[in-house]
Amino acid sequence: MSIKTGLQHYLGQCAKSVIRRERPFIVGITGSVGKSSAKQMIGAALQADIPENRVRVPVGSFNNELGLPLTIFGATYPRRSPLAWLMLLTKATAGRFGLWKTGIKTFVLEMGADKPGDIEYLASIAQPDVAVITAVTPEDPDLAPVHSAFYPSIDALAEQKSFLVKAVREGGGVVLNADDKRVFAMRHLTHEHVTMFGEMEQAEVRIVETQIVMEDRGEINVPTGIRTVITVFGHRYEFYFDGVFGRPIAYAAAAAIGVVAEMDIAQDEVRNMPAHFFPMPGRTRIIPGIKHTTLLDDTYNSSPAAALSALRDLGKMPLKAGQRRAACLGEMRELGDASAKLHRLVGAEAARLGLDLLVCCGTFSSAMAEGALANGMKPEQVQVIEDTPEAGLFLQNWLKPGDIVLAKASQGTIHTTGVRMERVIKELMAEPLRAKELLVRQDEAWQRA
Secondary structure (H helix, E strand, O other), X not given: XXXXXXXXXXXXXXXXXXXXXXXXXXXXXXXXXXXXXXXXXXXXXXXXXXXXXXEEOOOOOOOOOOHXXXXXXXXXXXXXXXXXXXXXXXXXXXXXXXXXXXXXXXXXXXXXXXXXOXXXXXXHHOOOOEEEEOOOOOOOOOOOOOOHHHOOOHHHHHHHHHHHHHOOOOOOEEEEEOOOHHHHHHHHHOOOEEEEEEOOOOOOEXXXXXXXXXXXXXXXXXXXXXXXXXXXXXXXEEEEEEOEOOHHHHHHHHHXXXXXXXXXXXXXXXXXXXXXXXXXXXXXXXXXXXXXXXXXXXXOOOOHHHHHHHHHHHHHOOOOOOOOEEEEEOOOOOOHHHHHHHHHHHHHHHHHXXXXXEEEXXXXXXXXXXXXXXXXXXXXXXXXXXXXXXXXXXXXXXXXXXXXXXXXXXXXXXXXXXXXXXXXXXXXXXXXXXXXXXXXXOOHHHHHO
């Protein structure tokens, strides 16, 4: 056992002891896509930003063996700081023996499944009172799921995610995406109460309408946010979320309402959800760009399903004559043998949607470009640029007022080229001094890379 593994195991045991002793309410969330937005939205529904509510939501994507204990202890990643590790271990040990308490009433915990066994381990630390499954199966049957390189099939991945449903505490509840056939099937895996959300008519929490709101600014239309209508057991709620775009926001809101229902909280409490929703950096954010342009910042991570969803949101925006749509897309990782095929499929969708420009970055940029060119985009509309800083410079020269640019790619590692798409957004944003506030991966370690 490595030192890192040993430390993670010890922190996990300490966190488990804290949860058993304090017995907070646990909302556990998993899924191939949509976990982070759902987590933030559930926090908004529970008004986690109000201290007296004593609700804790992870500050980042703390969804693994180390991240989950860090959330329980209210700590950030210590990186290579011996002092930070010492402080963390001291707090964890004190918590294990009851010398320190979290003071938290409700934890909203994101649980990832990078490899088989992850969900069982994380649920053993913090057994959920309510389990939320966002999505596992892509809408398009040809798409591979996130993490397909680590699972032999979508069914194997779905089975791993389903352990969260099986782990729910007796008397708890389950919130499932009714529009995902594999998630929908998980309703048979529990004896606890199940609430369904989605666009399906049978869903108790039903998404009736989702629309990107455009503001008329004379010669151009500018996206400002998303409007969604959701019915809950027959009651109609209309929400407007400022500064974000895309269907994932509607699904996150519906999942959050499902959690509120399972917690027996008064339904009208959710009317204030938009005021308490703060999107995480790099997740479906709308950011003003240079030259009176608009940037769609979805740069935290990417998968084929998520990339297609973002492209379709861009394609649906009603623009005025002269306005152009562009996408700057980097490689999608962890796709195994299907990588080239899936990048070609994304390029093909960009062409089908009639985008004016596609900039392809990273290892599979040529495959993405091939898909676009084979489906009708002209050579001058497709640019293959290996690394993102060069892509940002190219777009600076291409842009004109009214243009809308989507940027999306997988995270990769600190030194990976062709990803880190937030560097393109930083190059193009109207207020670059706000990068640390608005963009993902702006801490010192990433900036030194």
